[in-house]
Amino acid sequence: DGGITQSPxxxxxKEGQNVTLSCEQNLNHDAMxxxxxxxxxxxxxIYYSQIVNDFQKGDIAEGYSVSxxxxxxxxxxxxxxxxxxxxxxxxxxxxxxGEEKLFFGxxxxxxxx
Amino acid sequence: DAKTTQPTSMDCAEGRAxxxxxxxxxxSGNEYVYWYRQIHSQGPQYIIHGLKNNETNEMAxxxxxxxxxxxxxxxxxxxxxxxxxxxCIVPPIQGAQKLVFGQGTRLTINP
Numbered sequence: 001d002g003g004i005t006q007s008p009x010x011x012x013x014k015e016g017q018n019v020t021l022s023c024e025q026n027l028n029h030d031a032m033x034x035x036x037x038x039x040x041x042x043x044x045x046i047y048y049s050q051i052v053n054d055f056q057k058g059d060i061a062e063g064y065s066v067s068x069x070x071x072x073x074x075x076x077x078x079x080x081x082x083x084x085x086x087x088x089x090x091x092x093x094x095x096x097x098g099e100e101k102l103f104f105g106x107x108x109x110x111x112x113x
Numbered sequence: 114d115a116k117t118t119q120p121t122s123m124d125c126a127e128g129r130a131x132x133x134x135x136x137x138x139x140x141s142g143n144e145y146v147y148w149y150r151q152i153h154s155q156g157p158q159y160i161i162h163g164l165k166n167n168e169t170n171e172m173a174x175x176x177x178x179x180x181x182x183x184x185x186x187x188x189x190x191x192x193x194x195x196x197x198x199x200x201c202i203v204p205p206i207q208g209a210q211k212l213v214f215g216q217g218t219r220l221t222i223n224p
Contacts, residue, residue, distance in 0.1 A: 004156075033210065035214070041216070042200070042213070042214040042215045042216055042217065043157070043214035045210060048210045056210070058210065088154075090156050090157070091156075092156070092157075097210070100145065100147060100162070100204050100211075100212060101147075101159050101162070102149075102157070102159060102212065103159070104155075104156025104157050104158065105156050106155055106156055107154070107155065107156050109154075
């Protein structure tokens, strides 16, 4: 089945540690996105990528980094500069940047130890 | 931006039709209305979208008023699995990075 796979489901970060969240899609979509969701809140855009080797900052990019070396993969690194990383992280993709029908992964819950 | 307004929460009995309203009074002529839902601890799921005409798919129906200032998402026979947060979104310009997932409506389907 085609879809988006996020791993791990749960992740714990120690103080001062960088952690990387995985996002893989086999939908052959050009565009991919990362969102952050805090409890009881909506989604906020962290980064998005319209095509391989290109990505743009979203509304809350500080303390995060991404790469897009392959069409299928868009990993998100939560750096030690992100002082409040505890949140639910969601990855999504769309056929292209102009397509507003998004397909989401099942999310990664990141917590700080 | 075409801001949307939705009720914070709604309840519906299982087997009945769930009607979720959304106001978007500042919508412009070429802006679509999108609906997504998010079941607890999962990623959002696309439901339906429309421009002017009513739309129906296997999940739901979307009714858009003639002046396009409001719309209603209809789940014709709600089940317990339809309990979720429903987001009504009007992207200002074409581009998925402009989708704003606000607070949405928390729909609870009661047995």
